[in-house]
């Protein structure tokens with residue numbers, strides 16, 4: 142009832158728009174990223190899109206632009222949140238912009254009564270995210286050339302900066318640090334501190350919350366802004382399309398874009414357009430109850446997709462039926478889950494993060510990250526829509542008390558629907574506008590896997606090695622289960638003969654929208670990485686990959702084995718592998734034997750089984766036992782590779798390697814650490830960690 146007038150206005154707009162939509166028929170096709178988050182610039186939707194940010198700000202009446210450099214969606218999400226908060230608390234005219242969509246040479250022409258925010262993730266080994274590469278090169282270049290010839294090039298520019306990083310990586314938050322430095326050098330005025338969030342310590346969200354309050358204060362002072370009571374204004378209008386049913390051909394039931402809807406998907410396949418790949422085979426790698434690890438091969442023949450040994454494959458998951466039901470139920474949407482709706486941005490620079498018309502069911506199942514960690518801030522926002530005073534008070538407390546929130550929510554890995562169920566004791570949250578959910582939850586992200594096949598051996602078959610995510614946690618009746626890996630487990634069960642797989646009681650819409658994934662398909666795309674074998678195959682390699690960290694090394698070893706079979710000379714290849722028990726989770730045991738047969742003493746597997754002896758043994762210990770040989774190989778310019786757990790293992794391996802170099806070469810440890818650093822810089826030491 143709340144949206145009545147709005148509905149009429151929006152409906153009229155839609156009706157007018159419909160003609161253009163279907164006659165031109167290109168609306169979605171021309172959008173660069175139908176998945177971009179709520180606020181992201183609606184550039185492509187308009188013809189004649191501008192790359193001129195000053196022009197864009199003027200024509201849309203904005204005074205605050207929030208640029209993001211994002212890889213997995215978190216930076217983009219934070220940018221949207223800043224935009225919303227700037228608008229609701231301070232009346233700023235905000236817009237979010239993908240760094241890739243604009244030119245930077247006129248940053249100097251942005252007037253001093255405006256502000257630019259940068260939310261920048263650092264990716265991998267201190268690299269910019271894919272969408273920020275050009276910006277990064279421009280701004281940190283020797284002398285970036287701007288539109289005007291000012292003595293202080295960016296003297297007019299007011300900016301705010303926050304970085305997303307991970308302290309387990311060598312180049313912690315280097316993106317925001319370097320950009321901040323460059324902007325300072327160019328004379329720009331920073332407002333507040335350049336914030337840094339640390340994913341490694343697990344404090345990203347709290348770092349962000351702690352950074353932004355003083356930033357807003359400084360910004361309000363600088364720009365003379367008055368804080369007002371934040372009122373929720375929906376960014377999206379939801380229009381019920383009574384004339385359409387889920388059978389209508391123009392209704393999206395989970396298809397990622399127009400080509401998929403029309404049944405004519407074609408490449409390029411990428412982060413905006415998955416390939417619905419047939420699964421050629423899949424099997425279990427573990428030999429133990431309640432722990433699963435999958436080997437799965439997808440077929441990319443008949444596409445222009447390609448990969449190289451060491452690349453990553455992204456899997457586009459679907460939420461489990463139980464969690465979709467729980468979510469729809471707590472928001473009282475079950476009875477209309479299959480109603481057709483259009484979602485319309487009510488704000489010209491906002492973009493709907495999924496294609497419409499669609500259904501509530503399809504949005505929740507295919508497009509929303511409904512199981513992910515929930516932000517405290519989002520709970521505070523939802524307090525206003527609580528079904529009773531008690532729930533409202535509890536939500537406000539969860540939103541404002543960090544420790545309480547951790548104790549009640551995070552420790553149990555509760556998702557949004559589970560939190561609300563607990564808070565209201567099952568009472569439905571009927572007042573929450575659906576727009577608030579679109580704004581407050583991220584879009585469902587593809588999950589990356591290190592490809593475990595060799596492109597030399599099988600260029601058109603990509604294999605995945607994935608451990609199924611499951612954690613027993615106190616305060617929960619059922620274990621926590623990961624989104625993508627349990628979906629893959631269901632696919633594996635289906636492929637191996639179970640027509641209605643329900644792994645651990647979970648169900649999936651396994652046939653996909655309109656049964657398009659029937660015959661056992663999974664949506665994927667490939668991401669190229671820098672994690673590569675030496676181009677000279679005679680160079681020795683040392684690989685450290687415990688658990689699923691072994692994935693890319695299966696590819697490396699198979700590649701070298703294939704080379705041997707082709708009559709090529711190869712260098713010594715040592716693999717350090719670790720797991721719990723040789724009888725339980727020793728994956729690919731038979732394959733290593735075969736590699737040994739084919740490669741002779743060019744290949745060696747060194748194992749560490751942590752739960753077989755009286756003391757726990759890990760790959761680091763084995764590495765140390767082999768110190769002499771490791772050092773000798775390094776002196777012969779061996780490449781050193783680490784894959785798997787970023788938080789502990791990779792760090793320790795790095796430390797152990799420095800110790801080995803120090804003791805074997807009789808040099809101080811500081812010097813040895815410096816050598817390891819140089820090895821990293823020259824790509825002799827490579828990491829693929831997560």
Ligand code: FAD
Nearest residue numbers: 513514554555589590591607608623624625626689692831
């Ligand atoms: P998700 O649902 O995404 O959960 C993952 C984790 O997020 C949980 O364990 C938990 O810590 C946290 N989490 C989720 N929801 C909540 C919540 N509500 N509250 C609190 N915490 C929560 N994995 C492999 O098995 N093999 C590989 O070869 C591999 N290669 C990778 C390569 C790269 C470059 C990257 C970035 C990752 C790689 N991964 C690999 C990890 C993989 O991408 C996935 O993260 C993993 O499979 C889990 O996905 P999921 O959807 O099942 O779990």
